[in-house]
Amino acid sequence: MAQVTPLEVDEVYDEEDNFLQEQTVKSSTNCCCSINTVLVAMTSLIILFCVLVLSAVWVSAFSVQVEELSNTVRQEHFDNMYSATTDYLKTMLIMTESVKSQLYTGFDFKNQTLIADHTFRLYKMERKNLGDWAHAMFVGSSMGDAFGISSYKNNPMYMNITYGQNQLYWLCLNWQKLDYCKKNSTTPTMTLAPFKNIQILYNAAASNPGGFAFSPSFIDSTHPSLVLFGCVSSFTQGYIPPGKTFSNYVSVLFGSAEITSFLVEASSSIPGSVTFIIERNTTYLLSTDNPAKATVKFTNGTSIRYTVNNYGGKVSEIGTEVANQLGSKFDSLPCNNYTTLIVKGTYTSVKRLCTSEGIDWVFVLSVPQWNYIGSMLIAIIGAIVASVIIIFLGIIIAVFFSFKIVKPFKNLIAAFQNVSNMELDDLKLYKTLFSEVKTLQTHFVGMVDKIKLYRQFIPPHLLSKLDDNEDIVQESASQISVKKEEPKSFAHSNSETKVDMSSRSITTPTTNSKLDVKKQLSAKNMFSLHLEKKPISVIGVCMQGINRWFVDLAPEVSVDLLGGLYDQIMQISKPSNGQAWKFENETLLITFNASTNQNAHELKSIQTAYTLSTKLKDYTKVKLLKNNAFADQQELTVDFSTKIAIATQECLCGNIGTKQAMSFSIQGSIQQNIEMLLETAIRLDISILFASELKSKVDTKYQFRYIETKQLLADNVFTVPDRYKQSNIFKEDSLYELGLCNQVNMDEWMYELEEKEKKDKWKFYNQACEYYFDKEYDTALERIDEYLKNSANSTDLAAHNLRSVIMDLQGNANFKLKSVK
Structure with missing residues (x-):
């Protein structure tokens, strides 16, 4: 085209x-970024950000405080243990000084009764005020002999130690009530092997003549499973044997069990902690916080001292690592200094105690890191869980409110979509x-x-x-x-x-x-200025009698009545894509293939016209007659009738005007041809009239008959013929009336005979037309007369018109024949 x-x-x-x-x-809206998503994401991010910021603030603020508090608490526990032990040592010094002070006046080492009475009274005082701390109180000489009171199975016993000889022990009778030790007999209650560790005490006394000194720890046969150490103070008065630095000395023996009680008390308040004391010079364990396992093992008459290497358990784990870090004898840790080590997931506090009396011990307190950071980690985990819950609840709330917020917008979007459709x-x-x-x-x-x-x-x-x-x-x-x-x-x-x-x-x-x-161009042209030459089909529906509606009825009533007619016409033409073009002079034009391309538009126009004719007749009988507007003017419905004309030809179709204001237009002679067809249809009272171009489309589908031959405008005429007097703008065209459909409905088979009779209605008429075309006017006249004899056809104006034409042609033919003769 x-x-x-x-x-x-x-x-x-x-x-x-x-x-x-x-x-x-429209295409840009096809993305995942919606208001719902943005609101939920924004709310979640804000909540997450707030939680992270708050968590970071409180963690950073409290972690330092927790660490400081942890150090303070750990230091406090360590100091309590350390102070209890040092106080214990000071008490030992005081007790030793007390024994020594009782012996200054008139002291005679050979007076065993005096020594026994003094040491017994001090022992009772110690038992009364301190408990059974002291295991022995005695006075020794520079020659290795010693006399005093010893505790055995929680009872005082008088002891007599002679250097190189067996130890002799007498049980003190009724000691709670007496101020002296009343021996149970002249025969010793218990005799033990010589006291070999007396030399240790002697060396301690010799290390500080006239002063106090602590001996290294040792094991005695009287207490084979107990670690002992003594506090000694020597005399420089009296006779001092040649080669000696003192005359006599006072010694108080203590055990490690008392110190163990301090360690147990310190560690019991700290879950998972380990506490022990190491004698630095010998590397022996003096005491631990495990009273169930002593620091000495007595097997087969032999006592074995434990070190951190063979004690086992956490003591060995911690002690070995501490020794590795500070040296095997802790030489890298200065005297009376404190340090904290991180050993195998623990905070390990270490302090070396050095005194002028000869004490050189290493105190170790190991506490699991979890004890101090555990609360912080639990708090952090709790905060994380709470944060997750808050975020989850926040997301739920955000989703809920986002849907509430977005719901009216989605409703509007759906409404806009409906409007777009x-x-x-x-x-x-x-x-x-x-x-x-x-x-x-x-x-x-x-x-x-x-x-x-x-x-x-x-x-x-x-x-x-x-x-x-x-x-x-x-x-x-x-x-x-x-x-x-x-x-x-x-x-x-x-x-x-x-x-x-x-x-x-x-x-x-x-x-x-x-x-x-x-x-693509067809779609574009629908919204652009253009004209396109194409064949179209047009139905002209002439509604006779509307003029009287406009004259005799109110305008609003006329509008309402026309609206009903329009609804009927549009409902019928819309399935075939027929488009209402214009309404003027009581005629509504319906176009096919004009604005949009249609296949078989000629047949669609015929089918639509056929349906329109039937439906409009029913509408006239049912709707109009029952309308209140015609209650007093029934003649208005009687005068109303519809005539339909169909034509097809090439025209110029498209939008004309400007880009800002354009209108669809059909340029061609088809409108004038429709008017001429309608004029014939009205004159001859024909329901549906069509031009010869459509004859091939209805040849087998519908009944039809020839009406007359008429001068119609050619396709290339675009103006009113009266303006230009031209002879070549017209063409002769045969006009036909559309009859019944040749197809019989399946549900109407019982009426097939009646339908056949209706379809044979034009039998003689069509035969007359055939003779007419063959110029056999006499036979044609006979057939048309036979057709008109039927009372149903007697008022057929088209038949009378054809009869007049045949008679005129017959008369002319006879006149010419006579002239020839």
């Missing part, structure tokens, strides 16, 4: 710029508390009301497209690639994209065939 007005693609895109921009907006009725808008949404809804309702008003004036062919939800822009934009330029225009800036209208092809990346190009 050739275009009358060539169109460049640049011009098409310039005209459709707004539609392409709308398509861009031109579904303007039954739009339901949800109530909302947001004033902005209320304002938007108010404007939306106003917009819809205006669209409803504008819709009434949208051309039918465009309205049909909108009602069918055909997205013209999407179809064209998805198949035609356009180079993107500035938003002001798609056209005139792209000189590379051209259209060859003569060949009807477009050079684009996505065009596959000329058929696609035509489809």
Whole structure:
């Protein structure tokens, strides 16, 4: 099909710029970023950020405090243990000094009774005030002998130690009530092997003549499973044997069990802690916080001292690592210094105690790190769990409120979608508390009301497209690639994209065939200025009697009645894609293949006309007669009738005007031809009249008969014939009346005979036409007379008109014959 007005693609895109921009907006909405997602993500991120910030603040603020508090608590526990032990040592010194002070006046080492009485009274005082701390109190000489009181199985015993000889022990009777030790007999209660460790005490006394000294720890046969150490103080008065530094000494023996009680007390308040004391010079364990396992093992008459290497358990684990870090004899730790080590997941406090009396011990307190950071970790875990719960609840709340917030917007989106599909009725808008949404809804309702008003004036062919939800822009934009330029225009800036209208092809990346190009241009042309020459079919529905409606009825009543007729006509023509063109002079024109391309538009127009004729007759009988408007004027319904004319020919179809204001137009002589056909139909009272171009379409599908031959305007006439006196603008054309459909409905087989009779109604009439065309006028006249003899056909104006034509031709033929004779 050739275009009358060539169109460049640049011009098409310039005209459709707004539609392409709308398509861009439409496609841009196909993303995952929605208001719901943004609100939920934003709320979740804010909650997460707040939780992280608050957690970071309190963790950073409290972690330092917790660490300091942990160090303080650990230091406090360590100091309690350390202080208890040092106080214990001081008590030993005081007790030793007390024994020594009792012996200054008139002291005679050979007076064993004096020594026994003094040491016994001091022992009772110690038992009364301190408990059974002291294991022995005695006075020794520089020659290795010693006399005093010893505790055995919680009872005092008088002891007599002679250097190199067995130890002799007598049980003190009734010692709670007496101020002296009353021996149970002259015979020793217990005799033990010589006291070999007396030399240790002697060496301690010799190390500080006239002063105090602590001996190294040792094991005695009287207490083979107990570690002992003594506090000694020597005398420099009296006779001092040659080679000696003192005359006599006082010694108080203590055991490690008392110190163990201090360690147990310190560690019992600290879960998982380990406490022990090491004698640095010998590396022996003096005491641990495990009273169930002593620091000495007595097996087969032999006592074995434990060190950190062989004691086992956590003591060995911690002690060995401490020794590795500070040296085997802890030489790297200065005297009376404190340090904290991290050993195998523990905080290990270590302090070396050095005194002038000869004490050199290492105190170790190991506490699991969990004890101090555990609370912080639990708090952090609890905070994380609480944060997760808060975030989860926050997300739920955010989702809930986001849906509440977005719900009216989604409702509006759905309403906008309905409006875009031109579904303007039954739009339901949800109530909302947001004033902005209320304002938007108010404007939306106003917009819809205006669209409803504008819709009434949208051309039918465009309205049909909108009602069918055909997205013209999407179809064209998805198949035609356009180079993107500035938003002001798609056209005139792209000189590379051209259209060859003569060949009807477009050079684009996505065009596959000329058929696609035509489809694209057809969609574009619907919204652009253009004219296209194409065959169309037009139905003219002449509604006789409407003039009297306008004269005798109120305008609003006429409008209501016409609305009913229009509804009937549109309901029938819409399935066949018929478009109402214009209404004037009591005639409504319905076009096919004018605004949109249609296949078999000629047959569709015939079928539509046939249905219209039947339905409008029923409408006249049922609706109009029952309408209250005709209650007092029944003649208005009697005078009302419809006549239908059908024609098909080539015309120029398209939009004319300006880009801002265009209207669909059909340029050609088809409207005048329809008027001439209707004039014949009215004159001869024919329901449906069509021109000869449609005869081939109804040849087998419908009954039809020849009416007359008439001068119609040619296809290339676009003006009113009276303006230009030309003889070549007319053409002779045969006109035919459309009768019954040749197809019999399956549910009407019982009426087949009656239908056949109706279809044979024009039998003699058609035979007359055949003789008429063969110029056998006499026979044709006989057949038409036979047709008119039937009372049902006696008023057939078309038959009478044909009879008159035949008679005129017969008369002319006879006249010519006589003239020849």
